[in-house]
Amino acid sequence: MAERSLRGTNLSTLSLETEDGIAFSERQLVRYVCPENHVSELPFSVEADVPLIWECRCGAEALLQDGPEPQRKPVKPVRTHWDMLLERRSIPELEELLEERLTLLRASRGEKPRRKRSA
Numbered sequence: 007m008a009e010r011s012l013r014g015t016n017l018s019t020l021s022l023e024t025e026d027g028i029a030f031s032e033r034q035l036v037r038y039v040c041p042e043n044h045v046s047e048l049p050f051s052v053e054a055d056v057p058l059i060w061e062c063r064c065g066a067e068a069l070l071q072d073g074p075e076p077q078r079k080p081v082k083p084v085r086t087h088w089d090m091l092l093e094r095r096s097i098p099e100l101e102e103l104l105e106e107r108l109t110l111l112r113a114s115r116g117e118k119p120r121r122k123r124s125a
Contacts, residue, residue: 034051039069
C-alpha cells in the first residue's frame with residue numbers, strides 16, 4: 007500500500023515550490039588560498055560574516071586572500087595519564103601504593119613477602 011501512495015512523486019532534492027516572488031540576497035565571491043597554492047572561490051551573502059580560515063580540498067587551512075591574519079588560540083599542552091596522576095599524588099605516595107599492591111599480588115600467588123629495598 008505504501009508503494010502506491012508514493013507513485014508519481016520524486017523523493018530526491020526536487021521541491022514542489024516555485025521561485026516566484028523570492029528575492030535572493032546579494033552575493034560576494036570570496037577567495038581562499040592554501041599553502042599548496044590551491045584557490046577556492048566561494049559565494050557568501052553580503053550580510054554574512056566571512057570566515058578568515060577555510061578548509062581546502064587538500065585538507066590544509068586556506069586563508070582569506072587579502073584578509074587579515076587570523077588570531078590563533080594558544081594550544082594547551084597535552085596532559086598524559088601520568089601528568090594527571092601527579093596532580094593527585096606525590097611520588098612517595100605512589101611508591102607506597104605500588105608496594106601495597108605488589109604485596110597483595112604476591113600474597114595471592116602464595117609468594118613469600120620480600121624485604122623493602124633501600125634507596
